[in-house]
Each structure stands twice: as C-alpha cells, then as structure tokens.
Amino acid sequence: MKIYISADIEGVTGCTVWDETEKNKSDYYDFADQMTKEVKAACIGALSVGVDEIIVKDAHDSGRNINHEKLPLETKLIRSWAGGLYSMVQELDSSFDALLYVGYHSPAGSNNNPLAHTMNTSYDRITINGRIASEFLIHSYIAAYHKVPVVFLSGDKGLCDDVKELNSNISTVPVKEGRGNSTINIHPELALELIEKGVKNSLSGDLEKCLIDLPSEFKVEIRYKWHHHAYKASHYPGASLKDEQTVTFNSKDYIEILRFFNFA
Numbered sequence: 001m002k003i004y005i006s007a008d009i010e011g012v013t014g015c016t017v018w019d020e021t022e023k024n025k026s027d028y029y030d031f032a033d034q035m036t037k038e039v040k041a042a043c044i045g046a047l048s049v050g051v052d053e054i055i056v057k058d059a060h061d062s063g064r065n066i067n068h069e070k071l072p073l074e075t076k077l078i079r080s081w082a083g084g085l086y087s088m089v090q091e092l093d094s095s096f097d098a099l100l101y102v103g104y105h106s107p108a109g110s111n112n113n114p115l116a117h118t119m120n121t122s123y124d125r126i127t128i129n130g131r132i133a134s135e136f137l138i139h140s141y142i143a144a145y146h147k148v149p150v151v152f153l154s155g156d157k158g159l160c161d162d163v164k165e166l167n168s169n170i171s172t173v174p175v176k177e178g179r180g181n182s183t184i185n186i187h188p189e190l191a192l193e194l195i196e197k198g199v200k201n202s203l204s205g206d207l208e209k210c211l212i213d214l215p216s217e218f219k220v221e222i223r224y225k226w227h228h229h230a231y232k233a234s235h236y237p238g239a240s241l242k243d244e245q246t247v248t249f250n251s252k253d254y255i256e257i258l259r260f261f262n263f264a
Contacts, residue, residue: 002053003046003098003203004148006088006139009035009060010105010115011155013175013191016183021115023062032065034188038102038154038175041192043072045199046100055096059088060103085258087119089139094146098207099139100199104155106178107134112158113178119261124223124245128257129215134159137166138261140212145254149210152202154195156183169209171202217252222264233264 009021012034019025023032043054054075058066063080071077082090092099106112109125109132118126118135126133128141136159140150152171153163160172175191177184186194202210223246224230234241239249239260249260 001046001049001051001097001203002095003051003055003100004089004092004096005039005042005046005054005056005100005102006059006104007035007039007056007066007101008088008103008105008135008155009065010113010117011103011159011176012038013185013188014183015103015176016114016185018115021061023065033067034191035060035065035103036067036070037188037192038195039066040071041195042100042102042152042154042199043075045196046203047072047074048196048200049203051203055091057088057090085255085262086142087139087262088135089142092142092146092148094148096146096148098149098151098203098210099143100152100202101136101150102154102195104134104136104153104159106156106158106162107132107137110134110158111178111180113156113176114181114183116158116178122225122229124225125221126223127221129217129219132162133220134162136163140166141214141254142258144212144214147211149207150212151205151207151210152199154191154198167210167212169205171198173198214254218250218254218257220249220257220260222247236260236263239264 106116108118110116154173157174157177160174
C-alpha cells in the first residue's frame with residue numbers, strides 16, 4: 001500500500017502564536033520537533049497495517065521543517081516547493097491508495113485557531129461554492145480529482161468538525177482547540193498515541209467510503225485584506241471584481257481553479 005502524508009505546523013498540539021511557526025525564531029524549534037513527531041506517529045500507524053511506501057510533504061512555510069532522520073526508513077520526504085499547481089500535495093496522483101493530513105488548521109475567516117489562515121495571511125476568506133475553503137478542502141479536491149481517498153486528519157477541533165461535515169468516514173484526531181487568541185492543547189505524548197492509533201484505524205477500514213465528491217463546477221471567491229491585491233488578481237483571465245476587496249472566478253475544471261489560485 002502506498003500513502004501520501006501532507007504535514008503542516010499550525011495544527012500540531014501546543015502551537016499557538018506565529019513566532020512558534022517561523023524558522024529561526026527561538027520558539028520555533030520545539031514545534032518543528034513536535035511536527036516531526038506527529039508525522040512519525042502517523043507513519044508508525046501506517047506501517048503497522050502493511051503500508052510499505054510513504055511519501056511525506058513538508059507543507060509548512062519553507063517546506064524545511066521536518067527532520068527526516070527521525071522518520072521511518074520507508075519514508076520519502078518532499079522538502080521546499082516545486083512551484084507547481086498541487087502545492088501542499090505535490091506529486092499526488094492516482095497511484096496512491098490514500099491521502100492523510102497531519103498538523104492542519106482552520107481556514108481564514110474561522111475563529112477556531114489563532115493561527116487560522118488559508119495558504120497565506122493575505123486573505124480574509126476564500127470560498128468554493130459558498131463553503132469556506134481550508135487548505136484541507138483545496139487539496140482534498142485534488143485527491144478527489146485523482147480518486148484518492150482522504151482517510152485521516154489531525155489538527156484543531158474546528159477543522160476536524162469541518163472534515164466530518166464533508167465526509168463523516170474520514171478519521172480525525174483533534175489535538176487542540178482555539179479560544180480567542182489562545183489554544184487548549186492535549187499533551188504532546190497523548191497526541192502521538194492518538195495519531196498513531198487513528199491512522200492505523202483509518203487504513204484498516206473501507207477506504208472507498210473516504211472518497212470526497214468532486215463538484216461538477218466551481219465558483220470561487222477570494223476576499224483580500226488589501227484592495228490592491230484584489231485589483232491585481234482581477235486581471236487573471238475570467239476573473240472579476242465583486243467589490244473592492246473580493247475577486248470571483250468560475251470554472252468546471254478544477255485544474256483551472258488551481259491555476260487561478262496559483263496566480264491570485
């Protein structure tokens with residue numbers, strides 16, 4: 001069995017303020033280590049049920065946060081960014097049996113995590129067909145495009161609730177909960193135990209039940225924090241300004257939506 005793990009840092013237990021996410025800040029290293037440990041726990045859970053190939057995407061900021069030496073030998077780690085359309089799931093295709101997420105977080109426009117954002121911090125909100133779009137949703141539609149089941153996610157409770165609403169068969173492990181500008185976190189060691197167990201269970205069930213439906217058409221709105229960013233994005237072919245800070249773009253082809261995101 002071949003699986004793909006996409007990992008971020010804002011959804012690992014304990015991570016609460018931006019300094020804890022930024023390379024070379026003094027608070028960063030403990031949480032990069034926890035990110036590595038949570039990915040390792042996911043890998044151990046996968047290997048215990050017969051997975052023999054694991055591709056891990058370091059999908060936070062520089063893409064250079066995970067210590068590969070601490071992961072199992074069966075892993076390959078994608079570091080930094082190729083610049084392609086698939087971003088946080090670079091190299092994902094139909095050859096994978098499942099997609100898993102570790103350390104993911106609530107989207108821009110959410111109050112469920114003080115670090116909530118979508119792709120970067122320039123947006124107030126992104127919606128796809130009226131649904132607030134998280135990084136989970138944007139990349140899970142790529143999985144749906146290739147008919148790859150999304151079986152597991154760990155991160156903040158708000159995002160875990162969103163995932164269950166999209167497909168209740170996806171296993172989730174909430175390791176933290178946002179309260180205003182604070183977080184309520186489970187113990188780091190408990191997070192590792194729950195992630196390992198959750199991944200093991202998720203890969204032992206009927207993976208087909210975890211397939212996400214790909215919409216037949218896409219209506220995207222991006223609301224920017226600054227009007228000049230919206231103006232620039234509105235020059236993408238087919239895009240238009242809805243108001244001073246909001247750009248819209250529609251397509252029946254999700255790859256075209258990704259091209260728009262890559263530009264906008």
